[in-house]
Amino acid sequence: MGINQLLRFAFVVVITCQFGTHGKVRYDGYKVFRITPRTQDELKWIQGVADRWETLDFWRHPTKVGRPVDVMVSPAQQLDFVRSASRPGLEITTWISNVQDMIDREAAEMINSKNDVNAVNFDYNQYHTYEEIFAWMNEFSSSNSGVSMVKVTTTYEGETVYGIRIAKSPFAKNVAYIQGGIHAREWISPATVINLIDRFVSKYGSDATVTSMLDNFVWIMVPVYNIDGYKFSHTDDRMWRKNRNPNTGGCVGVDLNRNYDYKWEGDGSKCAQTYPGTEKLSEPENSGSKDFLQSFGTDLKLFIDFHSYGQYWLYPWGYTEKVIAVHPHRDDQKALATKVENSISSVHGKDYLVGESGPDMYPASGASEDFGYGSLGVKYSYVVELRDEGTFGFELPARQIQPTAEEIYAGMKTLGEQLVAEYA
Structure with a gap:
């Protein structure tokens, strides 16, 4: 495939994914291809494809030998993509044959579900619109003592980003912060945060670990960080990832998880899924949240950013693929993450890879785990990729919301025990 063909390919992908906003974007016939590099040469080949054509929608980037790479491609470009990515011995398989089929099934489930925003009858087993989530937050905070809504930041389109603040003891000074939904299409992330909030509050007073966690820490949990995109x-557009900043030149959106200020880098096409913005903290979501989180000073003891998918529990650094020697808390971060993962896997047998974000997954500058550790000074700063490992990708069925929440809740209790033991 020649350079002109590839450029036309990239242009068509951009047009399809970035400008299809008049009427609901459909993904009829879109396939997700899976490529699993078996050698270092094959890995470098696929990394080259990803680097050259950054406007392709890589659901899972090339990271390690033996680790799958997933990429969504439009029907018109599938043959050209396979040709451009192929090399002797490299297997390219169709992992998801029609993305729209999965979207349609999900939409039907949401229509048929009971989307009652009353805190007592709220359906924690379904995905919800932001309007439903916001109504639930209001109802939940007013119905439970020691629970309130707190303003964290604002969005490009003027929405207020709220967190649920759980403060059961007037003497608790330490703060634990959790956010979900920074990438719009990762719906399991907000659903998991909502379930964690409900479990923490409902188990207070009956579960000794949770009671200790809430007595010794103020917990602030943001279900939907990227409200505009969500x-x-x-x-x-069910597959939308970024925020809704219109930028200049046509392509909409900044990847908020490339826009934080620690080791921010400004390279990248505005049409890319990972476009980092014009400068560090250019987006109000991130600049405002930094101001909010910095206000806690050294009392901020935990920063977690929930994503999907892949099943990873990752710690800094993420901005480089090299293991940097100067990292005083690496051993503690890894040790705690390993204990958390053991608790997660004990629930439903799902394994999460524990690792350093850049070296063990893929490098990304201006990302949240480095922001938490490098900019805010939070020792325990993690980015978590929730279920699954690629069978459904971003279209994780609603029936997996509760199993995901159950295993993450178990992991969070283990993490909470460490926080209390170390800081209370």
């Missing part, structure tokens, strides 16, 4: 993923 709303758009429900109304217009």
